[in-house]
Amino acid sequence: MTKNHPLFQQQLVLEEEMRSMGIARFNDQINKAKEKSRESRTQAVRRLMGHVHAEVVAGIEEFMKEAGSGKAGPKHSAYKFIKLLDNTDLVAHVTIRSVLDTVSGQETLQRAALKVASLLEDEVHFRQFKKAVPRAYKKAHERASKSSDTRYRRNTMLMPARKLGVALDEWSSRDKLLLGTKLIEIFVVRTGLATITRVSDGGHRTPIFLRATQATLDWLKDENVRTEWMQPVYLPTIIPPKPWTSPFSGGYWSGRVRRLPLVKTRHNRAYLEELADRDMPDVYAGINAIQNTPWTINAKVLEVMEFFWNNHCDILIIPQAEDEPLPTKPAWLISDMTKDTMSKQQLETFKEWKHACGQVHERNAEALGKRLAFTRMLMVAKRFANHEEFYFPHQLDWRGRVYPVPLYLTPQGNDAQRGLLEFARACPITDDDGVLWLAVHGAGLWGVDKVSLEGRKQWVLDNEGAILDSARDPYSNTFWMDAEKPWQALAFCFDWLGWKTEGYAYESCLPVQMDGTCNGLQNFSAILRDEIGGAAVNLVPADKPNDIYATVAERVIEMISADLDNEEVVCVRRNLDGSEREPLRICDLARGWAGNVNRKVTKRPVMTLAYGAKLYGFKEMVMVDTVKPWAAKKDSGYPFADYGWQAADYMGKLVFRRVILTHLRG
Numbered sequence: 001m002t003k004n005h006p007l008f009q010q011q012l013v014l015e016e017e018m019r020s021m022g023i024a025r026f027n028d029q030i031n032k033a034k035e036k037s038r039e040s041r042t043q044a045v046r047r048l049m050g051h052v053h054a055e056v057v058a059g060i061e062e063f064m065k066e067a068g069s070g071k072a073g074p075k076h077s078a079y080k081f082i083k084l085l086d087n088t089d090l091v092a093h094v095t096i097r098s099v100l101d102t103v104s105g106q107e108t109l110q111r112a113a114l115k116v117a118s119l120l121e122d123e124v125h126f127r128q129f130k131k132a133v134p135r136a137y138k139k140a141h142e143r144a145s146k147s148s149d150t151r152y153r154r155n156t157m158l159m160p161a162r163k164l165g166v167a168l169d170e171w172s173s174r175d176k177l178l179l180g181t182k183l184i185e186i187f188v189v190r191t192g193l194a195t196i197t198r199v200s201d202g203g204h205r206t207p208i209f210l211r212a213t214q215a216t217l218d219w220l221k222d223e224n225v226r227t228e229w230m231q232p233v234y235l236p237t238i239i240p241p242k243p244w245t246s247p248f249s250g251g252y253w254s255g256r257v258r259r260l261p262l263v264k265t266r267h268n269r270a271y272l273e274e275l276a277d278r279d280m281p282d283v284y285a286g287i288n289a290i291q292n293t294p295w296t297i298n299a300k301v302l303e304v305m306e307f308f309w310n311n312h313c314d315i316l317i318i319p320q321a322e323d324e325p326l327p328t329k330p331a332w333l334i335s336d337m338t339k340d341t342m343s344k345q346q347l348e349t350f351k352e353w354k355h356a357c358g359q360v361h362e363r364n365a366e367a368l369g370k371r372l373a374f375t376r377m378l379m380v381a382k383r384f385a386n387h388e389e390f391y392f393p394h395q396l397d398w399r400g401r402v403y404p405v406p407l408y409l410t411p412q413g414n415d416a417q418r419g420l421l422e423f424a425r426a427c428p429i430t431d432d433d434g435v436l437w438l439a440v441h442g443a444g445l446w447g448v449d450k451v452s453l454e455g456r457k458q459w460v461l462d463n464e465g466a467i468l469d470s471a472r473d474p475y476s477n478t479f480w481m482d483a484e485k486p487w488q489a490l491a492f493c494f495d496w497l498g499w500k501t502e503g504y505a506y507e508s509c510l511p512v513q514m515d516g517t518c519n520g521l522q523n524f525s526a527i528l529r530d531e532i533g534g535a536a537v538n539l540v541p542a543d544k545p546n547d548i549y550a551t552v553a554e555r556v557i558e559m560i561s562a563d564l565d566n567e568e569v570v571c572v573r574r575n576l577d578g579s580e581r582e583p584l585r586i587c588d589l590a591r592g593w594a595g596n597v598n599r600k601v602t603k604r605p606v607m608t609l610a611y612g613a614k615l616y617g618f619k620e621m622v623m624v625d626t627v628k629p630w631a632a633k634k635d636s637g638y639p640f641a642d643y644g645w646q647a648a649d650y651m652g653k654l655v656f657r658r659v660i661l662t663h664l665r666g
Contacts, residue, residue, distance in 0.1 A: 008239060014238060018232040026224075044223040058190065096187065108208065109181065113176070113181040116179070126158075133164050141157065197211055240294075247261055247272040247276050297381050301419050305378070320367050380408045419485075438495065468493070468496065536548045548606060561594070563587060566586040570584045589640075589647055
């Protein structure tokens with residue numbers, strides 16, 4: 001039994017460490033939410049919101065009934081604003097969220113009231129925008145929904161509304177104060193979660209504060225303690241994972257981390273219980289075989305990776321160590337200057353500067369995420385570098401796909417993660433077939449995978465000098481950095497040097513990957529016995545592999561050529577002063593794309609067609625994968641200026657309607 005494993009007690013200590021790391025992360029998230037006045041996003045406060053929502057709705061409806069009767073009463077002026085929204089659920093939700101955002105601290109009643117009312121005023125403005133210019137509203141809403149920052153979402157929604165001249169009814173500060181105060185009073189009376197208290201400072205003014213009751217604070221503390229252990233930082237195991245024998249038992253050994261279900265499903269215990277009654281020996285055998293595969297850290301790759309990271313090397317294969325500096329502020333821009341006091345030229349310059357700053361902030365935020373992911377990956381790699389072998393517990397998703405449970409470093413991770421991992425148990429290269437498959441794997445890492453197997457081996461032989469130099473001195477010889485998957489390429493270079501040095505005695509630990517060609521379409525072609533589709537996705541024998549993404553790209557290029565003289569108008573844009581610009585035509589978009597289409601442009605749309613991607617998804621993928629990165633590159637020759645979405649729309653339609661549906665089905 002694995003419980004008799006000599007490292008079993010160390011595994012239990014490791015699982016306790018996972019629990020402690022999860023608690024620390026959980027508490028860090030709570031503290032950050034408190035600092036940013038976003039406590040309503042924490043698990044405990046969200047649960048509290050659900051408990052009191054119905055009570056606050058009932059209180060608002062009671063107030064509306066009384067105030068609507070014409071009977072005089074305090075703060076009945078709030079009636080017309082709540083009536084304007086015509087949605088007590090929304091009003092209650094905004095009120096609850098606003099109050100509970102600062103539940104652990106204290107806030108003046110005035111500030112809290114203005115916050116509640118301002119959020120409701122925004123909702124009214126959004127509706128006015130939607131009614132006046134529905135298409136512009138839809139675009140703004142799509143952009144705003146990508147961020148959780150309230151201020152960003154508000155600006156993203158309302159700035160275009162004001163530019164388009166939408167009449168937005170502004171509420172006075174007095175009206176907002178009365179409305180917000182009334183709603184907070186309803187919250188306090190109906191829930192008992194907070195109090196309104198005057199605090200004397202010994203002077204003439206006695207500020208009024210909104211505070212959580214001690215009972216509320218105690219409940220939140222207990223709830224956080226109850227749930228903090230339920231979010232461990234899952235790590236690999238140093239002994240074989242607990243075998244899956246039922247949908248409720250497998251993966252980790254102790255109760256010190258939250259028990260995993262066999263299938264990742266949201267609160268659907270009935271489904272798991274149904275699976276428990278099913279005889280699934282092949283499923284259990286398969287997932288147990290995968291998670292019983294021992295891995296180890298590729299020490300040579302880790303050494304190179306740490307060197308570049310610790311020395312803040314400015315190379316593309318690691319995240320940038322420092323934020324990109326913001327564009328220089330215009331020299332004439334002083335602190336008390338407003339848009340109203342700027343000249344027309346200054347206003348244009350100011351907007352360009354603000355736009356450039358926004359792009360830098362966006363890139364820095366993305367870079368920060370990459371830095372955090374990279375450092376966490378290195379942390380796990382160094383944590384397990386001294387173990388001769390470790391394992392990855394696995395789960396299924398609802399489709400039956402198998403995924404590793406641990407975070408940050410897995411065999412299914414990105415190029416850097418895969419480059420750091422190798423099998424713990426070596427396999428000797430005993431013949432030319434082994435050499436061939438090692439070479440095939442290596443060539444594929446440089447993107448040489450559209451030629452025959454022998455052609456890929458020949459590519460490795462033709463570049464053998466650079467490959468061996470990279471292995472001997474990866475710091476000075478950077479051929480490996482030119483690969484599509486550089487960290488895995490470096491691991492291959494080390495392995496190829498080992499084979500060249502030791503010959504058939506060499507024992508390799510390198511995972512040689514084999515991948516399908518557009519698996520979704522492969523499955524469809526196989527099910528339908530479609531010879532044309534099967535040939536396109538390499539289900540039919542051929543001298544060299546077909547590349548469906550390149551085939552689609554070629555057909556898209558043909559369509560672009562046909563559109564180069566198409567004068568049909570796509571849209572007419574306006575300058576800030578309202579004057580019309582030169583209309584945007586299809587030929588303008590075609591000329592921008594001409595010479596700039598390859599398989600990378602078409603790959604993800606084609607790949608996701610079989611998984612239900614629709615026309616809008618195609619456009620969005622082209623926008624995210626191609627147009628935005630293209631626009632962000634300096635000196636990239638980006639041709640679309642300020643109509644990137646129209647360019648993505650045009651390309652998405654070509655791939656979806658005129659290529660996928662017409663050619664591949666016909």
